Amino acid sequence: MTHHILAWKQKNAEELKALANKYPVIAVASLTNFPASLSQVLRKKLAGKAVIKVSKTRVIKRALDESNIDSKELNDYVKESVAVIFTSMNPFELYAFLKKNKGSVSAKEGSIATIDIMVPAGDTGLPPGPALSDLKAAGLQVKVQGATIFIAADKVVTKKGEAVTGPVAGTLSKLDIKPLKVGLNVIVCYEDKELFKADVLDIDTEVVRANFIKAYTQAFNLAFNAGYFTKETVPLLLGKAFRDAKAVALEGKVLSPETIEQFIAMATRQANALKTSIPDEPAEAKAEEKAKEKPAEEAKAEEVKEEAPAEEAKEEKPEAKAEETKEETKEEKTEEKAEEVKEDKPEEKAEEKTEEKAEEKTEEKTEEKK
Numbered sequence: 001m002t003h004h005i006l007a008w009k010q011k012n013a014e015e016l017k018a019l020a021n022k023y024p025v026i027a028v029a030s031l032t033n034f035p036a037s038l039s040q041v042l043r044k045k046l047a048g049k050a051v052i053k054v055s056k057t058r059v060i061k062r063a064l065d066e067s068n069i070d071s072k073e074l075n076d077y078v079k080e081s082v083a084v085i086f087t088s089m090n091p092f093e094l095y096a097f098l099k100k101n102k103g104s105v106s107a108k109e110g111s112i113a114t115i116d117i118m119v120p121a122g123d124t125g126l127p128p129g130p131a132l133s134d135l136k137a138a139g140l141q142v143k144v145q146g147a148t149i150f151i152a153a154d155k156v157v158t159k160k161g162e163a164v165t166g167p168v169a170g171t172l173s174k175l176d177i178k179p180l181k182v183g184l185n186v187i188v189c190y191e192d193k194e195l196f197k198a199d200v201l202d203i204d205t206e207v208v209r210a211n212f213i214k215a216y217t218q219a220f221n222l223a224f225n226a227g228y229f230t231k232e233t234v235p236l237l238l239g240k241a242f243r244d245a246k247a248v249a250l251e252g253k254v255l256s257p258e259t260i261e262q263f264i265a266m267a268t269r270q271a272n273a274l275k276t277s278i279p280d281e282p283a284e285a286k287a288e289e290k291a292k293e294k295p296a297e298e299a300k301a302e303e304v305k306e307e308a309p310a311e312e313a314k315e316e317k318p319e320a321k322a323e324e325t326k327e328e329t330k331e332e333k334t335e336e337k338a339e340e341v342k343e344d345k346p347e348e349k350a351e352e353k354t355e356e357k358a359e360e361k362t363e364e365k366t367e368e369k370k
Contacts, residue, residue: 012055016063016084019051023086025191026064026074027094029184031081033111038103042184045101050087050094052184060084070193077188091189095201102183107164107172117158117172117179124149124175131174138171 020026031054043052060078064071078084087094107117119140124131126149135142141152157168164172172179189196223233249259 009059013059013063016053016060017067019086020064020067020069023088025087025089025091025189027085027186027189028077029083029085029186031083033182034184035105042101049089050085052083052085054083073195074190083184091191091196092201095186098184098186102181104178105180105182106178107169107180109164109166109169111164111180113158113160113162113164114181116156116160118154118156121151121153124151134167134170137167
């Protein structure tokens with residue numbers, strides 16, 4: 001039996017030694033509260049990237065001592081229950097991967113809550129019975145609704161940093177709530193004879209990226225303002241030098257292929273401004289033209305006045321003619337009437353004569369009859 005154990009330890013130590021010589025990065029991680037079920041999941045995720053080995057602390061120390069690495073300081077962190085991770089990943093990348101891939105586990109009595117543990121309101125699916133008392137013992141407001149127990153309101157049963165009590169642990173187990181996140185907690189990483197502790201490896205990649213960008217920007221601005229030539233600053237410094245030289249040439253009226261267009265544009269603008277400020281004709285010329293125009297206007301006004309009486313006379317002549325024509329027509333009418341009267345009188349006399357003859361004939365006939 002003792003021989004068998006020694007053979008196993010020897011074989012395990014040889015494997016650890018070979019892995020230590022093969023991979024440049026070695027990490028020591030704590031297995032405290034780390035379930036075996038999550039260990040298998042993590043091994044699958046790290047397949048092809050890293051190898052996780054668990055062994056006795058003495059075996060691990062012996063294998064590291066016999067390897068080609070400087071294991072004196074690294075062995076100081078191999079204590080209690082630990083796992084050794086061999087990988088080619090960067091220590092910071094490995095730490096971030098393990099931190100991201102933590103699993104959820106049920107809370108046990110005495111476990112320290114890493115977050116506020118809350119039980120949501122709703123139907124529990126548990127039948128009334130002993131479970132009702134357990135839920136009430138955990139501080140939950142419960143009632144029987146139909147055939148199941150119903151939680152009336154959300155309740156924080158354990159705050160962050162507090163220990164989980166027995167009733168709370170039992171209630172969380174009954175409700176299948178796994179509030180705790182556990183994973184391989186890296187204690188230290190070894191790379192190229194340097195050790196990186198967890199507090200150094202635990203960084204926020206977004207914050208680090210923002211800090212790098214800020215540092216680059218500040219260094220670039222400093223180099224540019226100081227006129228320090230680098231691959232990044234040379235193009236901008238050349239552009240600045242060209243602009244400064246061109247500005248000096250424009251100020252000194254120096255003609256060059258680069259400044260000629262601006263000088264022409266400047267002269268055009270000045271000419272246009274001068275053109276708008278100078279009137280088209282001198283004021284004296286305008287006054288003389290106005291003086292010449294006045295007599296002409298007066299002569300035209302006199303001609304208009306002379307033409308006006310002539311037009312009035314023309315307008316009166318037609319009126320006189322009209323009156324003459326009216327008088328002529330009146331005289332003609334009176335003459336016609338007089339002639340008609342003259343013609344009517346003989347006719348009247350003839351009628352009177354015929355009437356007298358008729359009366360005489362009638363009188364004669366009456367006398368004859370008598």
